[in-house]
Amino acid sequence: MAIPSIQSAILLSFLVLFLGPYLQTAKLCSCSDDHKVGNCHSIERLALLDFKKGVEDPSNMLSSWRLDNEDCCKWHGVGCNNVTGYVKELDLNTIKDLEQTTRLRGGISPALAQLKHLKYLDLSENYFEGRIPQQLGNLSHLHHLDLSNNRFSIQELQFLYHLTSLEYLDLVAILNFTTLQSLDLSATEIQGPIPKAIEQMTSLKTLRLGVNDLTGPIPDVLANLTSLQCLDLEHNHLEGPIPLSFGAFCKLKELYLSRNNISGEITEFVNGIYLCRPNSLLEIFNLGHTKLTGYIPYSLGNLKSLRILHLQETSMNGAIPKSLGQLSELEFPDLSLNAWDGELTEDHFANLANLIGPLFPSWLRNLNQLGIIVLENIGISDKIPNWLASFHLN
Numbered sequence: 001m002a003i004p005s006i007q008s009a010i011l012l013s014f015l016v017l018f019l020g021p022y023l024q025t026a027k028l029c030s031c032s033d034d035h036k037v038g039n040c041h042s043i044e045r046l047a048l049l050d051f052k053k054g055v056e057d058p059s060n061m062l063s064s065w066r067l068d069n070e071d072c073c074k075w076h077g078v079g080c081n082n083v084t085g086y087v088k089e090l091d092l093n094t095i096k097d098l099e100q101t102t103r104l105r106g107g108i109s110p111a112l113a114q115l116k117h118l119k120y121l122d123l124s125e126n127y128f129e130g131r132i133p134q135q136l137g138n139l140s141h142l143h144h145l146d147l148s149n150n151r152f153s154i155q156e157l158q159f160l161y162h163l164t165s166l167e168y169l170d171l172v173a174i175l176n177f178t179t180l181q182s183l184d185l186s187a188t189e190i191q192g193p194i195p196k197a198i199e200q201m202t203s204l205k206t207l208r209l210g211v212n213d214l215t216g217p218i219p220d221v222l223a224n225l226t227s228l229q230c231l232d233l234e235h236n237h238l239e240g241p242i243p244l245s246f247g248a249f250c251k252l253k254e255l256y257l258s259r260n261n262i263s264g265e266i267t268e269f270v271n272g273i274y275l276c277r278p279n280s281l282l283e284i285f286n287l288g289h290t291k292l293t294g295y296i297p298y299s300l301g302n303l304k305s306l307r308i309l310h311l312q313e314t315s316m317n318g319a320i321p322k323s324l325g326q327l328s329e330l331e332f333p334d335l336s337l338n339a340w341d342g343e344l345t346e347d348h349f350a351n352l353a354n355l356i357g358p359l360f361p362s363w364l365r366n367l368n369q370l371g372i373i374v375l376e377n378i379g380i381s382d383k384i385p386n387w388l389a390s391f392h393l394n
């Protein structure tokens with residue numbers, strides 16, 4: 001069904017890669033049921049008719065699909081379990097129709113999800129369009145899914161992650177990955193390098209691959225995903241520096257790389273983002289628990305949208321730049337467990353409206369490596385907290 005091509009091979013290997021951990025042998029349905037052999041269940045008959053309602057059928061391929069033709073197990077393309085009567089197979093593939101005159105057109109009704117015992121679904125070689133109903137994710141017995149060579153437009157693939165029995169999947173030529181906007185495969189036991197296929201998903205706004213076993217460097221070409229607003233790769237085993245090209249991520253709002261073996265400095269990235277016009281949108285910069293080195297560049301103070309800054313437990317050092325005081329949106333800088341030196345003065349807090357007063361800022365607790373803390377004219381009216389009294393200044 002798939003047209004062999006390098007591109008489709010890449011797409012398939014991507015999907016197989018991601019579904020790999022889930023591919024299991026489908027269990028035979030052991031349902032006991034008192035329905036007559038070969039007599040379909042009325043709820044499934046109605047679901048099939050609902051599906052038919054949504055399609056144009058110029059060649060009358062579905063002429064046997066009628067309410068008065070009660071035994072839906074004998075309908076064209078429908079196969080039932082001969083003991084339970086449940087529909088287990090729906091095959092409307094028109095591969096043999098070289099003239100393409102019998103193809104079905106239209107959308108796929110979510111009613112298909114009522115065929116709960118479906119194991120085999122082949123709708124390939126038609127002109128189905130629109131979205132693939134996410135309800136298909138409820139077909140937990142499905143082990144063969146072929147939707148290839150249709151005209152679907154795909155915005156999300158979430159339903160696939162529920163199809164835990166899937167052994168065969170062909171979405172080639174329907175999945176124009178260039179339109180996929182969100183891919184969340186967090187905590188799905190993905191191993192190895194970041195899959196190359198992701199580079200083609202150039203409309204992605206959200207990419208979450210956190211809490212997996214990804215290894216190797218962060219590929220430079222990820223920067224081709226110029227629409228990215230949220231990139232979450234935290235809690236993997238990625239190593240090497242933040243790619244230089246990341247400085248061009250001008251739409252990026254959230255970057256999570258914490259808990260990886262990321263090394264190198266953040267200066268090039270920060271300077272790159274600073275050059276975004278009219279200004280940087282970066283709100284969350286989470287790179288704690290990494291092997292970053294170097295110092296915090298003064299230019300960090302130019303990232304005006306920054307709300308959350310996590311650089312705890314890295315190998316960074318040097319003085320914390322006063323420009324931090326210009327970050328008026330900053331809510332919670334966690335810079336603990338680094339070898340900072342130098343002084344913190346009121347300049348550091350000049351515009352940190354969200355950070356200071358009227359209560360004592362609890363984030364001060366993180367600054368236990370600092371020698372001098374100056375807290376003047378910053379509008380605190382609060383009891384001196386116990387933790388401050390037991391503060392050990394070096």
Ligand SMILES: *[C@@H]1O[C@H](CO)[C@@H](O)[C@H](O)[C@H]1NC(C)=O
Binds near residue numbers: 082083
């Ligand atoms: C029922 O189906 C099984 C397996 O699909 C097949 O081997 C068997 O011959 C069928 N029985 C009848 C009565 O059709």
Ligand SMILES: *[C@@H]1O[C@H](CO)[C@@H](O)[C@H](O)[C@H]1NC(C)=O
Binds near residue numbers: 114138
């Ligand atoms: C699909 O599964 C979800 C969650 O398991 C459930 O809430 C929903 O009702 C199911 N939908 C159908 C059509 O079975």
Ligand SMILES: *[C@@H]1O[C@H](CO)[C@@H](O)[C@H](O)[C@H]1NC(C)=O
Binds near residue numbers: 176178179
């Ligand atoms: C994928 O979709 C984009 C945007 O809709 C379009 O420009 C591109 O030609 C499509 N690619 C394929 C292979 O259909």
Ligand SMILES: *[C@@H]1O[C@H](CO)[C@@H](O)[C@H](O)[C@H]1NC(C)=O
Binds near residue numbers: 199200221224
């Ligand atoms: C990524 O972008 C570069 C430069 O714009 C381009 O040469 C390359 O072909 C792109 N890679 C992919 C996989 O689209």
Ligand SMILES: *[C@@H]1O[C@H](CO)[C@@H](O)[C@H](O)[C@H]1NC(C)=O
Binds near residue numbers: 260
């Ligand atoms: C980082 O690298 C060290 C040494 O190779 C390894 O022991 C550690 O598990 C790695 N940490 C992560 C989060 O991958």
